[in-house]
Amino acid sequence: MTDSNPNASLTAPSIPGDALPPVEQHAQQYATVRNAHETELIEDYVELIGDLLAHRGEARAADIASRMAVSQATVSKMIRRLNELELVTSKPYRSLFLTEAGQKMAETSRARHDIVLHFLRALGVRDATARIDAEGMEHHVSDETLAIMQRFTEQQQNS
Amino acid sequence: MTDSNPNASLTAPSIPGDALPPVEQHAQQYATVRNAHETELIEDYVELIGDLLAHRGEARAADIASRMAVSQATVSKMIRRLNELELVTSKPYRSLFLTEAGQKMAETSRARHDIVLHFLRALGVRDATARIDAEGMEHHVSDETLAIMQRFTEQQQNS
DNA sequence: CAATATTGTTAGCCAAGGCTAAACTATTTG
DNA sequence: CAAATAGTTTAGCCTTGGCTAACAATATTG
Ligand SMILES: [Mn+2]
Ligand SMILES: [Mn+2]
Ligand SMILES: [Mn+2]
Ligand SMILES: [Mn+2]
Numbered sequence: 001m002t003d004s005n006p007n008a009s010l011t012a013p014s015i016p017g018d019a020l021p022p023v024e025q026h027a028q029q030y031a032t033v034r035n036a037h038e039t040e041l042i043e044d045y046v047e048l049i050g051d052l053l054a055h056r057g058e059a060r061a062a063d064i065a066s067r068m069a070v071s072q073a074t075v076s077k078m079i080r081r082l083n084e085l086e087l088v089t090s091k092p093y094r095s096l097f098l099t100e101a102g103q104k105m106a107e108t109s110r111a112r113h114d115i116v117l118h119f120l121r122a123l124g125v126r127d128a129t130a131r132i133d134a135e136g137m138e139h140h141v142s143d144e145t146l147a148i149m150q151r152f153t154e155q156q157q158n159s
Numbered sequence: 160m161t162d163s164n165p166n167a168s169l170t171a172p173s174i175p176g177d178a179l180p181p182v183e184q185h186a187q188q189y190a191t192v193r194n195a196h197e198t199e200l201i202e203d204y205v206e207l208i209g210d211l212l213a214h215r216g217e218a219r220a221a222d223i224a225s226r227m228a229v230s231q232a233t234v235s236k237m238i239r240r241l242n243e244l245e246l247v248t249s250k251p252y253r254s255l256f257l258t259e260a261g262q263k264m265a266e267t268s269r270a271r272h273d274i275v276l277h278f279l280r281a282l283g284v285r286d287a288t289a290r291i292d293a294e295g296m297e298h299h300v301s302d303e304t305l306a307i308m309q310r311f312t313e314q315q316q317n318s
Numbered sequence: 319c320a321a322t323a324t325t326g327t328t329a330g331c332c333a334a335g336g337c338t339a340a341a342c343t344a345t346t347t348g
Numbered sequence: 349c350a351a352a353t354a355g356t357t358t359a360g361c362c363t364t365g366g367c368t369a370a371c372a373a374t375a376t377t378g
Contacts, residue, residue, distance in 0.1 A: 020214050027228035029294040055179050069186035076357055129303045135188040136299025144288045235327055
């Protein structure tokens with residue numbers, strides 16, 4: 001605290017609801033979000049490739065581009081990265097396939113995505129909205145919360 | 160569909176749970192997420208500045224840096240951007256303040272953040288986890304879902 | 319009040335994730 | 349089977365959001 005605003009304590013508005021969390025904890029919140037942002041696009045690609053393989057038998061760059069509403073150049077560059085990460089295998093001008101690691105990631109992401117989507121529907125959110133919200137939320141839901149969401153959805157169904 | 164994988168329909172695994180959504184709808188999911196990503200960091204900064212002003216009477220770059228676990232250079236650069244967006248006013252080496260627009264954004268973001276946090280706690284998520292999850296989820300929750308979360312939390316409290 | 323410590327800014331670097339335009343390959347069709 | 353169409357890749361550009369290192373301003377303290 002400095003002298004630059006000597007009235008600080010006087011001008012502070014009436015205390016709002018919650019206090020600020022301790023610095024360490026607060027920092028952890030943001031750090032966790034930054035971390036999720038590093039992996040989430042990768043997860044969405046891998047998950048989508050897995051879905052295309054499962055439902056269509058093949059996963060072509062053009063399909064990914066139109067489903068993600070992104071240019072083919074963007075997809076092509078991303079595929080190179082997925083290759084470097086050894087999540088997919090690809091021969092030029094041919095369908096993509098998932099490596100072992102890629103399949104594992106696809107399954108995990110798909111499972112998590114489904115839990116969030118089904119939870120939102122069980123809560124009473126309209127399907128189209130639930131799908132949009134789930135696409136973003138899924139990457140920021142801890143295992144703890146995920147387990148609670150799943151339990152909630154099941155209880156909702158048995159009643 | 161091409162001839163490159165003539166066994167596509169034969170090799171397709173037994174149909175998983177849900178079908179793929181129509182291309183347009185699927186694309187909308189990802190586009191909405193990309194959109195949220197463009198604004199979320201701005202929202203977090205503005206919200207934090209508002210919180211610091213409310214609880215401490217001033218918002219210094221150094222506080223933001225330590226609460227976000229980010230370098231002071233990163234904060235300094237971001238402040239320039241917030242200035243350009245006319246969300247904050249700042250004199251060099253002095254505390255930040257929010258413009259009208261900044262205050263409005265801070266209130267909206269804080270309100271939304273609180274609804275998500277309180278909802279997670281009402282669901283039964285431990286406080287520390289709820290705070291981490293809320294920090295990321297808040298930016299991907301539609302107004303529709305937000306309203307449902309708020310109602311759920313209230314009902315939980317009156318019982 | 320001078321020296322030191324803290325705080326803030328600037329410059330320059332990097333990776334990620336978008337884009338368009340142009341070139342190349344493969345598939346389909348006349 | 350040649351030409352046209354569709355799909356893929358590459359090159360080069362841009363913005364965002366990180367970083368470190370060096371420097372500048374302010375605040376604290378012996
Ligand atoms: Mn997903
Ligand atoms: Mn997603
Ligand atoms: Mn927030
Ligand atoms: Mn946030």
